[in-house]
Amino acid sequence: GAVVSQHPSRVICKSGTSVKIECRSLDFQATTMFWYRQFPKQSLMLMATSNEGSKATYEQGVEKDKFLINHASLTLSTLTVTSAHPEDSSFYICSADTGTSGRGDTQYFGPGTRLTVL
Amino acid sequence: GENVEQHPSTLSVQEGDSAVIKCTYSDSASNYFPWYKQELGKGPQLIIDIRSNVGEKKDQRIAVTLNKTAKHFSLHITETQPEDSAVYFCAAPYLWPMNYGGSQGNLIFGKGTKLSVKP
Numbered sequence: 464g465a466v467v468s469q470h471p472s473r474v475i476c477k478s479g480t481s482v483k484i485e486c487r488s489l490d491f492q493a494t495t496m497f498w499y500r501q502f503p504k505q506s507l508m509l510m511a512t513s514n515e516g517s518k519a520t521y522e523q524g525v526e527k528d529k530f531l532i533n534h535a536s537l538t539l540s541t542l543t544v545t546s547a548h549p550e551d552s553s554f555y556i557c558s559a560d561t562g563t564s565g566r567g568d569t570q571y572f573g574p575g576t577r578l579t580v581l
Numbered sequence: 582g583e584n585v586e587q588h589p590s591t592l593s594v595q596e597g598d599s600a601v602i603k604c605t606y607s608d609s610a611s612n613y614f615p616w617y618k619q620e621l622g623k624g625p626q627l628i629i630d631i632r633s634n635v636g637e638k639k640d641q642r643i644a645v646t647l648n649k650t651a652k653h654f655s656l657h658i659t660e661t662q663p664e665d666s667a668v669y670f671c672a673a674p675y676l677w678p679m680n681y682g683g684s685q686g687n688l689i690f691g692k693g694t695k696l697s698v699k700p
Contacts, residue, residue: 469624497687506670506692507625556624570688572617572624 465491465561469573476547477581484542484576486557492537493559497570498530501554513540547580554578583608583675587691595699600661602694604671605653614654615688616645617670625670629656661698668693 466489476482486496494515499507511532512520519532529551531543540559544551554577558570584607594600606614612633617625631638631645631654638645644657658665672688 467624506690509687512687554622558624569613570615571627575622575624577622 465559465571467557467559467571467573469557469576471576472574473577473579475579475581478548479546481543481545482547482578484544484555484557484578486540486542486559486573488538488559488571491559491561493540493561494537495560496534496540497558497560498532498540498542499556499558501556501575507556510542544578547578549580552578552580583611583673583689585671585673585689585691587671587694589694590692591695591697593697593699594661596661596663598661600656600658600665600696600698602656602669602671602696603653604655604673604691605651606673606689607652608673608675609649609652610676611673613674614645614647615672616656617672617690619668619670619693621667628669658696661696663698663700666696666698668695670694 468487468489470485474482496513498510500510501507509522510525513532513534515534515537521527529545534540554575556572556575558572560570562569587604615630616628618628619625629640629643629645631647633649636647642659647654670693671691674686675689676686
């Protein structure tokens with residue numbers, strides 16, 4: 464199946480700093496990538512939809528200035544958590560859509576990034 | 582929009598028994614239904630999916646059934662093993678129109694089922 468990687472897998476940072484998380488599709492090109500946030504024992508919460516070469520579409524309640532998304536190529540999307548605070552601590556997961564229809568249904572997920580803000 | 586409900590939230594079975602997880606969806610236009618398995622500290626892994634032109638799909642010990650009339654689909658795991666213990670998520674697609682005339686979609690996930698297989 465399609466392989467999606469994320470880096471780093473874990474990151475600990477101080478409050479007020481910024482953290483960048485990379486999501487790469489390793490063996491396919493992804494026009495669309497998605498960023499999710501997951502709290503313990505909860506389902507996946509979609510944060511934003513990222514299309515290559517265009518601005519990301521953010522879900523209601525997600526601050527676009529705080530969670531900066533860049534989808535510069537068909538194999539790489541980045542999420543930058545700016546001025547991180549302890550409440551931003553969470554498990555962040557990206558996924559990539561292997562389809563070309565824009566339906567976003569054929570998603571493969573990365574392994575996730577555990578962010579801890581002290 | 583799409584609404585996905587998943588039951589049960591927890592399921593405990595004895596090794597070798599079968600496990601069934603059920604999901605319902607609200608959008609009759611939905612035509613793709615994936616199931617994901619998530620182990621602790623890892624990302625979700627696609628384990629099986631079904632499109633609306635078929636009623637059942639099998640892959641070894643895993644099967645998914647779809648009832649489009651009733652708008653529900655189920656995951657069936659037979660001969661369960663301890664390594665099947667994980668959280669399972671169902672999902673259904675949600676599409677919305679874009680300004681340029683195309684459409685964009687994503688998946689709406691159920692709340693998850695924690696499956697425990699006791700040796």
